[in-house]
Amino acid sequence: MADNFLITGSDKLASRKNFKLVGRAEKFEELCTILTRMEANSVIVSGPSGVGITTLALALQARKADPDAPFDIVNKRLFWLDTDGLFGLGDNDAIVKQFKAIFAILNRTPDSVLIVEDTLDLIDALRNSGLMHIVNALTAMVKAKKTQVFLEVREADLTQVLKCHSDFRDHFTLMDLTEPVGAELEEIALHGAKDLEENYEVRIDPAAVKAAIDMSSKYRSLDTGLTAAQPARTRTLLDRGMARYLLRAHSTPPLLAELEAELARLAASGPASGNEEKAAAVRAAIARHKAEFAEYQAKIKGYYAAQREGEKSIAHMEAQLRGLEEEEKKRHLDEPAGKASASDADFDLIARASGYATPEILQLRGDIARTQAAVDENRVKYKAVTREINDRLLFTAAMVIDEFSLISGIDASKLKQNDAVKLLNLHGSLKRRVFGQDAVLDHVDRAVKVWRRGRRTDRPLPFLFCGASGVGKTEVAKGLAEALFDTDKALNRYDMGEFMEKNDVTKLIGAPPGYDGFAAGGEMTNSVRANPYQVMLWDEIEKAHPDIFNICLNILDDGRCRDNLGRKVEFGDVVMPMTTNIGADHALRVGTGPGDLTQEEAYELTIRDLKKAFRTEFLNRFEGRENIILFHKLNMDTIEKIVFREISRINAFYAAQSIEVRFPEAQLREFCDKTYSPEIGARGLPGRIKRIEAMIVEKTMADAAFSGTLDIGFDATSRNFTSSWIPRDRKAA
Structure with missing residues (x-):
């Protein structure tokens, strides 16, 4: 099958050791149902990179081996297209010839399913080679029910793929694979951690997996290099953290590092602290552990040196052996035809066929075999020592946090705080950042705590901040981002002065089908899909076009909306402060002199003005106007x-x-x-x-x-x- 650039399902599965589908039960059942249908039984599965589409495809082959697998799936003959190999031929005629052979195999194989791993790459390669008619031929086979096709498509590429043939929407069922969350994500990540444990030969604390999920989920707005979807992001963070941990642990064992830190702490306390005896015990323990580790290091270096010498010796002897074998072959070819008797020639022929060789060749072969055995034995000893060292190691949640702190720039002490601690510290954090707005901060602090720890509604937390310019409205939003998500980079600001026209709504949710930029999606919806944990500031909301408020109402009411591609976007973990200068003139009149207003009077006048500027249903979305807040003027x-x-x-x-x-x-x-x-x-x-x-x-x-x-x-x-x-x-x- 490799000659036809098709990889059978069994060969593909064999390349993934100990493959097992974890989670995704509903999506897998949906996929099997699509493939079993009579109509539209080919499928286009789309999702962000790293979400697990390839895993889902491979699970079809793995499912066939299960005792309770339905024969509808067992009967499917799965083939993966070797796109790189095909276009590596570099000759269009050869590529067309191979595609014809592929189509012939799919045609004559009952219940065949062709799986294409990166569909846009295939389409681009066909387009660049002038071979788009191959897409037509494949689609014709699908329409004629001669084969089924499983196309894997990255979410961002879906529109381009659908554009390449008008029949795709009619004969393919679209299936969207979203990121796993909650218990399902944890189950998948824990299973994936076993592969990392096997690779590094180091145990991973389950708490480390949970920490990796938490870090890679909450801080996606940062440029951390963790750009793929879950569960790939969690696995990447664990991989990076373990690599760094092992380099450090194999240089200075963790226990030794802890003892040295303890000794430094005791030394800093001074002689008056009475810790001399304890310090002496720690120094003795350090010396003991250093000696033990030095012994391990000496063994490892010795085994490594022996390994390299053995491998070099084998390479040298193999070169000698090839030379002797060439000489022996040449001697037989150069020997005069009549020099040896017929019986001698027959003997030589039989001897060579049975593996007989000259004494020198036999000696070299024996030396190579003995050296290889010694190298193998040395390798076993080397692995035993490294395993003995690694058995003492444990990759923990603290190490995940330290790794993420390095790549994100967020202080590890902040990352180690749980949500409850962050909420307890919220008021103090805001007060250190915003001056002169104590009543406002009290209100915001209370609202956030109820939203996070009270009855959840899966809706965002909205605020309408009213008042004069420069009194701290934007600063409170920045403070919320830093306090809740550890960095003000978690703040996404939308200046409503840029959304004053009717068609500006497309900037938020994406352009309609057929319009320029349709495939790019919307700025706001893309942001929330990529990072559901954020503070989204809508600045000077009174400047926005009325159509913007229709989107806003939907988000505030249901906690979700759909973008131009029909994808659902959840806003349940978003804080949505909006600012307006409405009420500024009333706030500036607050004082104790004649003709001045009280803060309560200024607030009532502000509400009156808001009613003139905004629809009643919009104002009611702020927790029944509870979260409409008038900022004080600064003294x-x-x-x-x-x-x-x-x-x-x-x-x-x-x-x-x-x-x-x-x-x-x-x-x-x-x-x-x-x-x-x-x-x-x-x-x-x-x-x-x-x-x-x-x-x-x-x-x-x-x-x-x-x-x-x-x-x-x-x-x-x-x-x-x-x-x-x-x-x-x-x-x-």
Whole structure:
């Protein structure tokens, strides 16, 4: 069958040692049902890369061996197309000839099923070779029920595949394979971990698998190199983590590393702590473990050296053997015909046929066999020692988290926090980031906790943040992303000023069929499919076209929507804050003077204005208006805190260069008093603070070795900073 560029199901299954389908029971039954139908019994299975389409196809062959397998499936003759081998021929005539042979085999084989692993690659190769008529021929066979076809298609390529032939939609059943979740994903990942254990010869703690699932599911918005779908992402993270762990463990055993860390801790506590006796015991244990590990290392290096020498010796002897055999063959060919008697010639013929050779050749063959046996025995010893070392190792959840921390840049201590701890710390985290909005933060904190730990509705958590510019509406959204998902990169911001036209809705869910960019899908739906855990900020929602609100209503009501390709997108783990400047004029009038408003009065006036701007059903989606929040205007104390924080951030950044900014409190207060405008809020402050940083940059560019203090003042007349540099004593530094 290999000559016809078809791989039989049994050969394909044999290439996957200990194959077993885990999970996917419903999808597998659906696939078997499609293949058993009378009409539309060929199938196009689409899904994101790594979701397991190839595994599902291979499960058909594996199922045939089960005692209870239905004969409807047992009778199917499965063939995999060797696309790379076919087009590796490089000659169109030869390719066409082989396709004809393939079609002939499929035609004469009852219940044949052709499986194509990467359909778009096949179509592109046929198109580039000018052989698209082969697709027509294959489709004609499907229509005539002479064979069935199983096409594996990546989700992003589905539209292009369907475009290549108009009959695909009529004669193929489309089947969407989505990522496994929950218990099914865990079952698949635990099974896959066994292959990694066998490869690395190291045990994997089941908790490590759960941690890998958690990390690779929650942090998909980050560029971590884990771009495939589940369960492939979990397996990749485990693989990467185990590779790094083994390199470290085979350099310094984990127990030895723990003892050295303990000794360092005891040394740091000082002699007054009374830990001298304990430290001595730890030092003795370190010496013992180092000696033991050195012995292992010496054995391994010895076995490795013997292995290399044995292999080189075998290669040298095999070269000698080939030379002697060539000489012996040449001697027989060159021997005069009449020199030996007939009986001698007959004897030589019989001797060579029975494996007889010259003594030198026999000696070399024996030496090679003995050396190979020694090499094999040495290899067994080498494996025994490495197995003895690896048996002491255990790949744990902490190691998964450390690996993910390295590739994502998120601090491991944050990753180790469970959801309950993150929720407990949410209020404090938001307060450290957002000043002057305590009532708002109390409300947001309470709503998030109820949403995450109360009765789940599988709907997103919406907020409508109202108020003036620069009071912290966007900053709260960033704080939620960092507190809940450990990084503000989990924030996806949509500026509704870019969605003011009717056709802009296609940017969110994708263009209709036939329009340019249809295959690309929608920006919002693609984002949530790729990363269901995120904060989705809709900024200045009042600017959006009314059709945008129809999509929004669907999401807020059902917790899901469908994109232009008909794929269901779930929003149940999305926080959806929306901002608006409606209510800003009322918030700015809040105060204690005559004619001022209370916060409650400003809120009621804001609700009145919102009713004029938005439909009632839209406003009711914010938990019955409970999550419509009016932000306070910022007072002078809050502005001073914000400026002080910005100065502290500059000092933290330049601390390594021994550069410090000093801004006296009185000068800082005057700066805030003269430059702050409630209409602009805190938004203008960072730009002004950048002027201070510009002074540092100019100074360090002129003198890279400079260190010292930058004294900042404020001139109320010119409304500019004043500055003076105080160099640090470089000798003292």
